[in-house]
Each structure stands twice: as structure tokens, then as C-alpha cells.
Amino acid sequence: MGSRRMEAGGSGVDREAPLHFTFDGVAYIGLAGDTLASALLGNGVDVVCASPILGRPRGVVSAGVEEAGAFVEVSEPWLDPIVPATAVELVDGMVAVGRPGVGVLPDDAAGASAADHRHLHVETLVVGGGISGLRAAREATGRVLLVDERHWLGGTSPASTAIDAQIAELMGREDTTLMTRATAAGIYDDGYVLVYERSEPIARLWHVRAARVVLATGAHERPIAFADNDRPGVMLASAARIYAERFGVLPGERAVVFSNGPSGLESALALHEAGVVIAAVLDVGPPSRSRVDRLRAAGVDVRTGWAASGTIGDPRLEAVHAVGPGGETEMFEADLLAVAGGWNPAVQLWRGINGGLRYDEATACFLPEGAGPPWLEITGAATGEGIDPVEPYWYTPAEDLSHHYVDLQRDSTVADVLAATGRRLRSTEHVKRETYIGTAIDQGRTSGVLTAAIVNGALGAGPGAQGPTNARPPYTPVPYSVLAGLDRGPRLLDPVRTTPIHSWHVARGAPFENVGQWKRPWYFPAAGEDLNAAVHRECLAVRTGVGIMDASTLGKIAIVGPDASVFLDRLYANRMSTLAVGSIRYGLMLGLDGMVFDDGVVMRLADDRFLVTTTTGGAARVLDHMEEWLQTEWTDLRAYCTSVTEQWSTIAMNGPRARDVLTALGTSFPVDATSFPFMTWRGGEVAGTPVRVARVSFSGELAYEINVPGWYGLSMWEAVMAAGAAHGITPYGTESMHVLRAEKGFVIVGQDTDGTVTPRDLGMSWIVRKDDSDFIGKRSLQRSYIVRPDRKQLVGLLPVEPDQLLPEGAQLVEHDTGVIPMSMVGHVTSSYTSPILGRTFALAMVDAGRARHGQTLYAPLPGGTIAVEVTAPVFYDPEGARRDG
């Protein structure tokens, strides 16, 4: 493994800047400007990794992202679990190992590079910094961004003063940005392009909006399949030339060039001039007299009509088998086999935005077809410009095609493709899924056109009958850490909402429950208490003394305007216009399909002014619903909706002692049951603070909800706690709130309902008004399917064994046959242990449930079957005697 770095030359490397790196545990030296691949070749490292399935040795095949052979894992100075060595810029201190097949993240992947997202707007985005891309950028006006995936500009051409001058001119332009190491990962509608920039120490994902996008993505040289064409030392001819010209590395000393078309002959000449001994040129392409003459004049053995048929060497190439037009054979000693099978325009991004393709007979490749979106252009080699004519020559014929590799990353061969078509698969999409060709990291960049050609040939179709399978974004892999950007860790993307009283809950050691974006205290454990113990204590405090809960997260919407009451009548299934100022009504809101959409209470503040509450998770949805109807159907209504959820803190006091606490706080209005009856509200002052107090109850107990401007939330909470201390006031969380409401049979929209439940299904037909006036969902409630008596209906369940707790979601059956499947008749929606009842209970939706009261059903569960009695869904104080204290 001696050095293959040439004595001089290499337009893209700095011979004065050595870089130290380690590969597979061995220290090497490369040069600034190298890729990891060129540095490995320069150090004589031919075998980079094993192939993923068969474990065959594999080396560098290409000089770009189309690489199918040499895959590595980079661990220093950044982490890249699997990447082609040809796409890695060498830096000092790099540590890499060969990595076949699949990348593996370390257990602690937190070390993945930090990444940020940036937005950019330009008049023109040019994708590709080769000759065509530079030309397009120079012709563009306004803000111009040019991106190229390589760490240099100028593409695959040898560096030259002409190209340097163009780059310098562009860099001098104020509104032009040249971005290297930047891949256009995907192109989307209206000039939206995601660009992944591999900058260190912070990678960037650019969200670019461009008025005009120019694709100058170039073309990839393609291989020809023959026996053992995967052996290290077999390389694309253009790549061999790039290694010599740009990196000053001779990938071999003695080469055979297997060429289809003029560009392979050009590469042979270039390699010859760089100092490679050309053992033979095997030319299956159309005649190219001038180039053949130049090669022969240089003493090169050119064999017209000859093809490479196999390779010898272990592990790297030592000799090439060739076959002549008459079937004659010959062997050439060589350590490099440069293959030039023709060119595939890089049309992946073009296709990704639904650009069409057509097969071009002359160049035997697929070219962009049609106009594409008006903001998108494609130019240069990507359109076929400069691609010379070739013969449609895909693989060297042989009896045994099982070592003619098509997709090196999947160890798939011509024989595998023919086996698939032999099994009557006709579409390249099906063949792809049968053979896995094109499913690896390069998405078939080198193998796709070849596979399509083999399929077309096997089916007796023309060479362009089917094209390659589609490649989808990203063009090359983008790490998840880059997609996540700064949205990493526990906070992620979604905002966290907390109430003004949150700090108190934290100080009390409450665990929190996520409700929508809100953090709500789940329970308030005393020393040594678990969830069950805390909930038991909290529930009994509410039923026998007084509890306090932070209800600030309830959605609150102010509805104001001369037509506010008409608007609410149309929104709610029950009437709101008859509500007196100072009173409160529970309301049920339906979707147009008649299903329960949300619930809450409506407070009438004035003739033209209401405050409605929504479920905690439904606030935004309800506001959207209201605005949609106001803006799109009822445009004549003068009503305006404003979210005031965060403007108010709501402190709910529940329990027979609640009035005592309120009295102790001091109120500017009388609070006795006659002066301040159930379902009314009073404005004034409590403890010297302006408030609105509502007599609504979600527990069935005497209850007051103190609404204060958010600024006063915490101080009012502390005042209530102080005033209630003498009455044993007990803070409680969402878990106890759920138990208390379920004991009363109060449903929670979204827990006991699921979007398929009508008011009638809930036993709430009483709330739906029967007059002629229309409301959202009314007509749907009369549909024949909705009035069927056998729909699922809300019921209560009492487990026969009072200590057995049903899991929520459990399915119910009439007969426990012990054999799955059984006919299910319903499911459990809520299930708790009730401290006041001293037993478990549940709510459920059951087929024709109201006709089943008294019946026994069964919940077959993995741990044994639970028998339950069906009851009415109200378990405690069905007469409602407790609400006045």
C-alpha cells in the first residue's frame, strides 16, 4: 500500500497543508482539499468496507454522491453514522472506519452536531456550482444564491484560471451568495427549497424561497455490468480522471479503460497524460475516429468492439478479462479498470417536483421533458447538453450473470433483475421492491437506469420503455438532528402553557398532567402519599369539607355585539338568547354532523355581552369554529369573538364549606343561597380584589368559581388558602376532579365522547331545543341512522366485585365465551375508585345501553374477566340535593 500521490499536480489540493487522519485505526496523511476517498486512494487504501449482504470487499467507485461502493462512519470531529467516503471533506484529526450497509447510532447520540434553521429569500437559486451553474449565476440578477454539495466550486472540471475568475467575479457581487458544502435536499412548490449546509460547528438547514430556481445538477457517469465488476480497482472513468487531475492521485498504475462513447476515450487520454500506463482501451461505443487515432498515436492498444467480461484479484484488481467481437478472449494485467458506460443527467430534483422525462436514443439516457413549474429551469449537462452519443450497452453478455453487479449497495445482480422479470414482474417499481435495487443510500443513482434497461430488454421493449424508479427527497441523507434543529430536548416544538398559579403547584410538589399544551396539577401528594392515597383524601375533602382547584386553563371566549345572542342560539343546541343577565347556562355545541363538539357554560354579562367557557383542550378549536361560521355563513351577524383564556384566572372552590370560606374572604355581595342561587354569577370584590364569581359546579357540591384578572390569580389563590385554613381547605388536581365529576355522571367531551356521540346518546336529549329555530347540527340529529335505538349510549357500570377496577378502553361483551373473537357491545370510557362510594365504578358507551340497566356484562381482560352491572350513569346524589350546600 504505497503512496499513489503524484509528485506534482492536483489542482484542488494544497501540498503545503498536510492533514492527519485515522481510518480503521491506522494513521494516514492527506492534503487540504482532499475528500476522504481521495486521501484513502492517495494512501493506497483500496478496500474501504465490506459489502452489506455478501461481505465482498468494496472500494471507491466514483468521486461524488453517486458513490455505491465506499461507505464509512465518521466519528471525529463530527458524527456521521454512514456516508460515502467520496462525499466527506477531509479535515485534520478525522477519525473514520469502513461501515457496510447500515449506519449505527451510538447509544448516546446526544453528541450529534448542533443545527439551526435559517430562512432565505432570493430572486434566483442555482443548484450546482459547475460550469453551467456558474454561468447561470452570472446571468442572474437580484439576490442570487448558488449552492453546491462539494467543498469546491467548478464541478468535475479541472480547476482553471478561467473558472477561478468567474468565481471571483461572483464573490464580488453584493447580492450573490456562493454556498459550498450545501445540498439542495428537496424542491417543493413555489420555489421552496430545503438546503442542508454541512457547516461546522453548527450545521444549517436553509428554508429558501426563490422566485426562480435553476437546476445545474450535471450528470453522473454510469457503470457497465460484467462479472465481478464490484472488485476494488474498478472505477468510473470520469472519477479516475478527477482523482488524477484534481487530487493528484493516480488510482492505479496500469489501467484498462472500458468505454462506451467519446467521454471514456477522453478519460483514457487524460489518464495516459497523467502517467497511468493504459494496458488497453476496450471500446463498445460508436466510432470516434479522432480520439482513437490520438490514443493509438500515443501507443495505446485500442480494441474496437471489445468488452470487459470479468476481473481477477484478491482483494483488489490484478487483471481484466476481455472478450472480442468474434468471441475471442484476452487477459490484461491491470490494477485499475476505468469504466465509462455513458451518462445519466442528474434529474432527481427535477423529477421530485413532477418534471417529466423522455428517453433520448442518441445518448441512451433520460432527459428532462416538458416545461415543469414556471419558476423552475434546468440547464447544462442535466438537460443532456454536452453528452456525447453512446450505444445502448448495459452489460457484457454472459451465461452466468450472477456476478454482474447492478446495485453494489444491495449486492444485487443482473441475474437478480432477470429472476424478478422471470417471475412476471413487469414494472421497474415492482422489480425495485423484489430486488431492493435503488433502496439504498444513493436511491439508485448509478443502478436505476441500468435496472430499467435490463427490465426493458427482458420484456422485449425498447430501451426507453420504462425509466428508472423515482428518487424522493432528500437528494442525499439529512441527519434527523439537522431536521430537528434547535427543537431538541424536553421542550421540543410545542409551547408549554402554565397558569398564573403554576409556581404554587410546583412548590407544593404536584405532579403535572399535560392537557393540550397546558400543564395542570394532577394531584397534591402529602408526605408519603401516592396517587391513590392523595386522590382519596382530596375527594373526601371536597365531599365533606372544601377543596380548591386551579381551573384557569378552561377556555374562555368573550362574545360581544348586538347579535351575540342570535349567534349563540345558532351555535349551541340549547337556547342562549333567553338567558337573563347575571345568569349562567350549561351549553352543548354540536358539529354540523350532529355529534357533540364541545361543552361549557355561558355567562350573560350584558344584553350584548357573553362569556363562554370551553374544554381546556378545545379552546382554539371552538374559537376557530365560531369565526368560521361568522366569516363564511353568517356574515350579517354583528358579533365578535375574543379569546380571553389567559386574561382570567379561575379558582374553583367545591364542597359544603365553600360558602364559609367565601364569607371569610369578605365579599361585596351577599352569598346566601337565595341571594346568590345556583347557575348565576355576581360581580364585585372578594378580599378587596375585583372578581366575577360563578355558582357552577363540576362536582355536584356547593361550588363557587372565582374569576380574577390573571395578575391576581396567585394572590387570590393564596388568599383563599389562608381563609380556608380554618375549614381544612384542600387543594386538588385533575385526577380528583375527574373522579368527582364521574360520580355525578358528568361527561368529559373527548374522553367519554369520541366524535361519534350525539346528545341523545349521552342521555342529554333534554338539552336540545325542540322549536323550529335552526342550530348547527340540528338537521343531522333527525337522520335515520342517528335516531336508531340501538346506538351506543352512555351508562354507568358497577363491577360486581367492588374492588375490581376496569381499565379505561376495556371492551364489554354479553357472554364471556372465553374464545376470541366475541361480539362486543360497548367500551369503558371512564373508570375510577370512588372514595365516597367506597367502591369502583365506571362510565361506558354500550349498544342500546339505557335499555340494559340492571343487566350484567363482562369485560374479558388478560388478567381475568370482570363482571359488571349496568346502571344509570349518576352514582352520587342523583337528586342534586348537595349543590346548595
Add this chain to the structure above:
Amino acid sequence: MLRIPCPWCGPREEIEFRYGGQAHLAYPDNPGSLSDAEWADFLFMRDNPKGVWAERWMHNAGCRRWFNVVRSTVDHRISASYPMGAARPPEGDA
């Protein structure tokens, strides 16, 4: 990702908007007079053309106004956007 021309705010990123389905579906004057089949047709049935159609959008993270857009379902090209209540403009540029 689309670039949607809000009639009030100008062209904005799609993520600022909420989709609202087919446009110009008027709520029936008298739903009670419709048969079950007619009501179900209004409630559930929507056009599903391959080509140009009118659809509703709401500028959720902007002005929160509903408006209509004429868009091709083939290539997502938007040819017009106009306020609620306005008639759909003739084919062509907005």
C-alpha cells in the same frame, strides 16, 4: 409547501394557514326541508377534481380571515385568491 396569497396580507408560507376544503358550498336555506339523502349530500359529498377548483383557506397565524383560492390539484398552482363572498373570478391570473 405552497406560497398562498392571502387577500389581506399578501403571499405567505403555507404553515401559516388552515385548510378549509371545497369553497362555495352554501348552507341550505332550510335544512329541515331537505331529505336525508339531500342533507347527506350537502354534509359529506365533495367534488374531487383533477384540475382547477376553488377551495377555502384561513390565515390562522396571520389575520385569521377566511378566503377562497383557485388552485389546480394537478400541479398546486394557485391562479386566484379572493375574499369570502366575492364571486369566483374567471380562469386566469388573480
